[in-house]
Amino acid sequence: MNDLKAAGDDRAANSNRNTTRLKIWTAAWVMTTAIAAFGAKLVWDFAPLPTIGAQLLNLGTGAGMIIATSRYVQGLDELQQKIFLQAGAITLGVGLVCGLSYDLLEDVRLIAFEPEISHLVILMCLTFLAATIVGHWRYR
Amino acid sequence: MKNRLKVLRAERDWTQAQLAAELDVSRQTINAIEKGKFDPSLPLAFKAARLFGLSIEDIFQDDTGR
Numbered sequence: 786m787n788d789l790k791a792a793g794d795d796r797a798a799n800s801n802r803n804t805t806r807l808k809i810w811t812a813a814w815v816m817t818t819a820i821a822a823f824g825a826k827l828v829w830d831f832a833p834l835p836t837i838g839a840q841l842l843n844l845g846t847g848a849g850m851i852i853a854t855s856r857y858v859q860g861l862d863e864l865q866q867k868i869f870l871q872a873g874a875i876t877l878g879v880g881l882v883c884g885l886s887y888d889l890l891e892d893v894r895l896i897a898f899e900p901e902i903s904h905l906v907i908l909m910c911l912t913f914l915a916a917t918i919v920g921h922w923r924y925r
Numbered sequence: 926m927k928n929r930l931k932v933l934r935a936e937r938d939w940t941q942a943q944l945a946a947e948l949d950v951s952r953q954t955i956n957a958i959e960k961g962k963f964d965p966s967l968p969l970a971f972k973a974a975r976l977f978g979l980s981i982e983d984i985f986q987d988d989t990g991r
Contacts, residue, residue, distance in 0.1 A: 862954050864950070864957055865953075924962050924963055925956070
């Protein structure tokens with residue numbers, strides 16, 4: 786029985802480690818995105834060198850976040866992976882379909898403002914959250 | 926797919942959490958398999974068979990009627 790407990794503890798520890806890594810990389814990416822977005826305007830007055838540096842840093846931490854996400858998914862068990870991948874597929878579909886439709890709205894003059902990419906990101910985040918909750922509910 | 930996981934687990938007086946730890950999956954996964962909501966992969970089915978000292982067919986049965 787001690788072996789069972791040890792195996793469960795290993796799995797929990799591994800899962801916690803992957804989750805922590807993902808949180809750190811996500812926080813780093815959000816911070817570097819803010820630096821890349823506001824630094825040029827507010828700090829270094831659009832000087833090319835720091836602007837390029839901030840963009841490269843943002844891309845680098847973004848790559849780190851993607852790798853951390855991949856390792857996080859690999860650390861999940863097969864049911865959790867299925868729920869995650871189904872939520873990801875639904876999010877991709879909703880993002881593509883709604884994103885293109887939203888972009889067209891201005892072209893066909895149904896909306897007066899320019900579509901913002903941030904609106905699409907919010908929609909995708911909410912879709913992923915809802916699909917994950919439904920997935921866990923379905924297999925509870 | 927039907928399975929006898931719940932019966933086999935009860936015979937050994939194991940909790941879902943203990944079986945999950947032994948098979949290196951989450952308790953939610955064991956619960957979903959026992960309720961027939963999720964069919965395990967072949968490697969996980971082999972792992973369960975090894976754990977209980979049975980063949981896969983002794984634990985999992987096809988219920989599609991073919």
